[in-house]
Amino acid sequence: AAWEKQVRHSSTPRRPNGLSVLVTGAAGFVGSHCSLALKKRGDGVLGLDNFNTYYDPSLKRARQKLLLKHQVFIVEGDLNDAPLLAKLFDVMPFTHILHLAAQAGVRYAMQNPQSYVSSNIAGFVNLLEVAKAANPQPAIVWASSSSVYGLNTEVPFSENHRTDQPASLYAATKKAGEEIAHTYNHIYGISLTGLRFFTVYGPWGRPDMAYFFFTKDILQGKPIDIYQAQDEKQVARDFTYIDDVVKGCIGALDTAEKSTGSGGKKKGPAQLRVYNLGNTSPVPVGKLVSILESLLNIKAKKHVIKMPRNGDVPYTHANVSLAYRDFGYKPTTDLSTGLRKFVKWYASYYGIQTKVKKGKEVNSEHNED
Template sequence: MAYLVTGAAGFIGAAVAQRLLDRGEQVIGIDNLSDYYPVHLKRDRLATLAHPNFTFAEVDIADAAALKAALAPQPITHIIHLAAQAGVRYSITNPEAYVQSNLVGHVNMLEYARRCDGLVSMSYASSSSVYGGNTKLPFAEDDRVDAPISLYAATKKADELMGNVYAHLFRLPLTGLRFFTVYGPWGRPDMALWLFTDAILQGKPIRVFNHGDMSRDFTFIDDIVAGVVAVTDSPPADDGKAPPHCVYNIGNNKPEQLLRMIDVLEDAIGIKAIRSLEPMQPGDVPATYADITAIARDHGFAPTTPIEVGIPRFVEWFKSYTGFE
């Protein structure tokens, strides 16, 4: 029995792989080590996963032949598909990367899964971005999500639709997870918390979009990992009627004002930020807020880390990793 984690060098992927290794699982990781952000950070994450039960292959999920060759001899029973091209703003200028990774790559993974003997479940990453400009808060899974405002969001909604097709046609047990602003140690350098921390420590201004009138459902990585593993271990049952496919929000269920987040970050660093108030960026939304009733009911998901705990933990890690005093 082995767990396949795609995007294993990524922020969430590496943390999920570590949790599985800690409980004694055999873990196979794949990643294409793209240069969307510095590759050395991805390699450093992989270095933390050094373990007899972990094997890694550098492979692009958009390359069907390479994917098949890399995974052919592996006894995979569970797939946690987290590999994707991330970022809302980057999708405006580099749409091809999203088509290859999030559409072609996702179909390749679904094709692999349906031909995988002994597969128990497959979970995959969607995004809170699918809610687009919805103004009803909190966001719930039965809200309409057919009006995305970024290409990234459109690809993630397409992933859910394709997942439903494969669950219907091939009875593939699938669970999609709409992630809400994940943060914590080993996080992504294109995310606000990293960018703000780095700028504050260097005495540079931070860019505060929409003049600070924004809120996000910041969710700590440990809470996210617990949810990912829980849904992977308990796939949707197949009653022979509805497709065995579930989609869940996975967030903190507690949106925080951006300016409040910056206050907490300043306290953790011990330095006041130089705040540059700027307009809203294209493709962005003013608020996110996860209704987690469904995943709490079905999988016992219960996030426990407020930003007053999670942000200082990130700052401590960031200083250690980057060498800031």
């Protein structure tokens, strides 16, 4: 009963017509930022996360602690635990699900393929099954990925470009998620919005991502591997700052139409959408490194490999006009500004003395503590 009270308290909105959102992957990078932003607006937020050890779980615990300070409660559990999910819906009639839990990371898929199938396919289906049975059915916004464009080099990517050449199992499971969403929308009238994020970075980020461990290795004087093509401009990422992505997620939630079914029965056609959430400004990895060198005031020991890595896509670049049209999505943080905020957070979180070079301060409400 104490548990139920906590679930209800956390997920009850504090403003009139506020949303009540189940955020999966709430102890993760994007999930923790979105949970805080929604809570600060007065929406009700309940988190779900299995705190897996894919990367340092103490970072997930630290995010959880920050969320708890803002009265966001995270239930510890797995997407594949159907009775647990059903119980959450029994306690709280969620209006929305922001589904961010997944096995992320492109290269790890070669070491542990089954974890991608389990979380990104089976776990997603399990969540959809529970959502379908709920009465009323929640509208779902979920994380797809820029990796669905795969080997496509026709940039910038628009949502209707081809996505049939995934370069990794991770990408294949994200693409599968989009197909699965189509069937649940079609058969059960669940409102579904997929967001293709483009290499998201920022404070409280993921230690398995290049910008994060490059910072760590440069500070420790360790060499870093830079994978690039013969022409270094042919490998680039549309690095997107976390606050911009959070705004996109909230815009998608706010404009999601209601599901048209309930209790597993469809009443009419429901919304099905997919959007790019990128930065519209691709940057080669070498440039990412030179920005970090300048911010940290340390020369990196660079080991340049003139070959793409297995599983990597060569180039990403988002066209975001659809997200702009439908919910005003407009990325506003350039890579230098965003990396400065990341490096500052990194130094303070790990208690490291650095003199981050001065630059224009942009107020961010998400990188406190």
